[in-house]
Amino acid sequence: xxxxxxxxxxxxxxxxxxxxxxxxxxxxxxxxxxxxxxxxxxxxxxxxxxxxxxxxxxxxxxxxxxxxxxxxxxxxxxxxxxxxxxxxxxxxxxxxxxxxxxxxxxxxxxxxxxxxxxxxxxxxxxxxxxxxxxxxxxxxxxxxxxxxxxxxxxxxxxxxxxxxxxx
Numbered sequence: 001x002x003x004x005x006x007x008x009x010x011x012x013x014x015x016x017x018x019x020x021x022x023x024x025x026x027x028x029x030x031x032x033x034x035x036x037x038x039x040x041x042x043x044x045x046x047x048x049x050x051x052x053x054x055x056x057x058x059x060x061x062x063x064x065x066x067x068x069x070x071x072x073x074x075x076x077x078x079x080x081x082x083x084x085x086x087x088x089x090x091x092x093x094x095x096x097x098x099x100x101x102x103x104x105x106x107x108x109x110x111x112x113x114x115x116x117x118x119x120x121x122x123x124x125x126x127x128x129x130x131x132x133x134x135x136x137x138x139x140x141x142x143x144x145x146x147x148x149x150x151x152x153x154x155x156x157x158x159x160x161x162x163x164x165x166x167x
Contacts, residue, residue, distance in 0.1 A: 013039045013046065013071065020070050023059045024146050027105035030063055034093025037084055046071065049082045051089045053148055054167075091166045102164055103130045108137075108152065110166040127163045129154035139163075 017039070020030045030036050030050070038049040048067055052060040064081045071079055091110035094102075099109035111125040124139045134156040141151040149162040 007041060007044075007046075008074065008076065010039045010041065013048075013076075016070050016074060017048075017067060020063075020066050023062050023066070024148075025102065025105065025107065028098050028101045030067065032095045032098030032101060034089065034095065034098075035063060036067070042080075045078045045080050046076050047080045047082060049084050051084050051087075051093075053089050055085065055088075057147075091164065094164075106130050106161055107149065108161060108163040110164050112166050125166070127152055129157060129159065130161055131159050132157040 014031065014036075017036050018029050018031045022028050022030055022033055022035070025033075033053070035050050035053065036048065037051050038047070040047050040049075048071070050060075050064060050067070052063075060083070064083075068079060068081060094110065102109045108127045108130050111127060126135050127137050127139075128135050129137050129152075132154060134154055136155045137152050138155060139150055140153050140160065144151045144162045148164055148167075150165050151160065152163045153160045
């Protein structure tokens with residue numbers, strides 16, 4: 001049951017979730033990252049389905065709690081959070097707005113999509129520096145500040161930056 005006189009529309013709920021930041025990249029919402037997969041009413045219960053960025057992601061429970069708090073703060077009491085692991089999350093699910101927010105935050109967005117990750121031989125992608133726009137960059141380490149990112153440096157502006165890996 002809801003404390004509200006009428007159930008909010010699913011569009012309203014999607015709008016609320018646009019305000020829930022990713023805990024590791026607060027400039028981007030959980031909706032922009034494609035973590036929220038579905039919002040639907042099942043009778044009087046609001047069901048929100050999320051897909052973690054990877055199995056075992058330590059932020060998954062934090063994200064679910066943040067979503068729950070954002071919805072309950074607007075008067076929805078009957079809420080069910082579901083986790084869907086199949087299909088697995090992919091960087092293809094990051095919205096165009098999310099990619100731009102990553103860039104503005106100083107993180108190079110994924111290049112090539114999930115299909116570019118297939119195959120045994122992987123050549124590092126040509127990554128554009130989010131600060132100066134140069135493609136004259138190099139990977140410093142395959143491992144960055146989080147498992148989803150790699151460390152890069154721009155050979156023109158000489159600034160280090162994170163690259164959100166494609167997968």
